[in-house]
Amino acid sequence: MNMKKRNLYLSNTPVDEAQNRYLSALKSVLKPQVEEIPVADSLHRITHHAVFAKYCSPLYNAAAMDGIAVCSDTTKGAREGAPVILHPQQDFLVVDTGDPIKPPYDAVIMAEDLTELEDGTVSIMAPAAPWQHVRPIGEDIVAGEMLLPSFHKIRPIDIGVLLSGGITHISVLKQPTVAIFPTGTEIIEPEQEPKEGDIIESNSRMFQAMVQEHSGIPTRFSPIADDYEALKTAIAKAVETFDMVIVNAGSSAGTEDYTVHILRELGEVLIHGVAIKPGKPVILAIVNNKPVIGLPGYPVSAYINFENFVIPVLQLLTGETSCAVNQVEAVLSKRLVSSLKHREYVRVKVGKVEDKLVASPLARGAGAAMSLVRADGFCVIPQNCEGIEAGEPVQVALYRDLQEIDHTVVAIGSHDLILDVISDLMPTLFPQNFLSSTHLGSMGGLMALKRGEAHIAPTHLLDEETGVYNIAYLKKLFHRPMALIKGVNRVQGILVQKGNPLHIQGIPDLTRVQYINRQRGAGTRVLLDYLLKQEKISPGQIQGYQREAATHMAVAAAIQGGSADAGMGILSAANALGLDFIPVGNEEYDFALPVEYLELEQVQHFLSVLKSDAFRKKVQALGGYGLEQTGTILYVDEV
Secondary structure, three states: OOOOOOOOOOOOEOHHHHHHHHHHHHHOOOOOOEEEEEHHHOOOOEEOOOEEOOOOEOOOOEEOOOEEEEOHHHHOOOEOOEOEEEOEOOOEEEEOOOOEOOOOOOEEEEHHHOEEOOOOOEEEOOOOOOOOOEEOOOOOEOOOOEEEOOOOEOOHHHHHHHHHOOOOEEEEEOOOEEEEEEEOOOEEOOOOOOOOOOEEOOHHHHHHHHHHHOOOEEEEOOOEOOOHHHHHHHHHHHHHHOOEEEEEOOOOOOOOOOHHHHHHHHOEEEEEOEOOOOOOOOEEEEEOOEEEEEEOOOHHHHHHHHHHHHHHHHHHHHOOOOOOOEEEEEEEOOOEEOOOOOOEEEEEEEEEEOOEEEEEEOOOOOOOOHHHHHOOEEEEEOOOOOEEOOOOEEEEEEOOOHHHHHOEEEEEEOOOOHHHHHHHHHHHHOOOOEEEEEEOOHHHHHHHHHOOOOOEEEEOOEOOOOOOEOHHHHHHHOOOOEEEEEEEEEEEEEEEOOOOOOOOOOHHHHHHOOEOEEOOOOHHHHHHHHHHHHOOOOHHHOOOOOOEEOOHHHHHHHHHHOOOOEEEEEHHHHHHOOOEEEEEEEEEEEEEEEHHHHHOHHHHHHHHHHHOHHHHHHHHHHOOEEOOOOOOEEEHHHO
């Protein structure tokens, strides 16, 4: 009597080792497939490369409330007991939310703050501040800014933002096609009436759902009996047309478990048998440069091994990473003030610094859709609460994986377009590593760093006495060993409209135009104040000095839209929106951090990105940067 040959395990390979060996082998033969699809059809797809806005949103300065558009100067002095009377067409225009606000009007008064008189005039009892209740051009999206990074899973809010930014088609990674073969002479379909010895096949339907859940396209075939040639023919045909093949059952040591022999004949078996219970008989193979995985027949074993081995391969093919939603406690990095009337949901970025989670609030406006894209979760300010102080613990509903947060560099400080470049390259060059940046200005970033709420603080603060950037501030503020990662030398100057119609040549000309400033604590504002002092010009001589923007791109958008004539900023922002630029000097944009943070893995990856050819190429394309010292580390105590 002839005995059928039984299978022997090549090894009892540890799970982590099996995963690493298999994925390493696949990375050398698999290449991502890309396709362009309509944005409207892109839900849950993965971006192939970074996507940048074509248009601003809003496209024009727009009323944020129903009411009247006014010139703020005409409302000065209004108060209870001495109201100001405004005349239609002469002093105001009636506007609805979303209507354009055009010169000479620069503010909106809400309808509920007006008293309408019988002759058509209106009475107001409080002055309007310049630009109150006006959504400036580019408040939410600025043309040229990154909307989505590479390898980002597209959500419903992302689709809205992409379309608002003028993007109608997008390059995404193709969804892998997966062939699923249930095997075994004893198995039957669920619709069939079972007899003794029959087993109703269900694993393949579970695999179908799990493949779909992880962005694959499954094709489930009818069960194949334990027939060597039939199974061999099916697998050989499948690897010609599908991106991945799953064979269920037939992977163990039974006399009719043919899968491993077939895969050795057709390709290479890297692993047969792993140190896991239940689920030891797993086959990890490559046939025709395609992954082929044999899973055990027992449902629990099949499920456990799908999680351990199939999902990582699907993630490799799709570029997708897992995303979990849970409730965590985090420390608030910035004071939040709220109304007693509402429960407020504040969008936050979340990072882990040392042993604590830090929540950094994002834009809170109802029209700030990009804050949903950038957010890692929400913290809720309850009704009847006036707010939460910086440093206090808050509960965050988190929809980003904590493992990703553990590998995220938290940057709080000055804004620059190179942060978008780094943010895009981090997960590309170092999978599962990310940069989270919040723009509070150089001084705001250093204070967050001092409170232990960030890993690094992008900064460009000029010391007036020495003319040296950043070092003096670090020595003054910190009483611990500090380091400075040199970033870029960049050109600062005055952004003006294309063609420079007002013939602005330098700082003195700012006294005769409408200016837009950066926020207090921003390095660009510190530089402006220094230059004004040199020219013996007081801030009060600059019309618009009190009007603040949080980023260089927001300044550029205001100038492009015509609501400002000039603003200090960087050359790359001018280039991005097609503005003219009057240089006023070079400066050093660096990254401050405690010395011990240099040892963190994610910070080392951040440093590697700065030194990479990919970073250099992208930054040079922006224009206005010098990279001679990029990535050099200075130890502040030694300077």
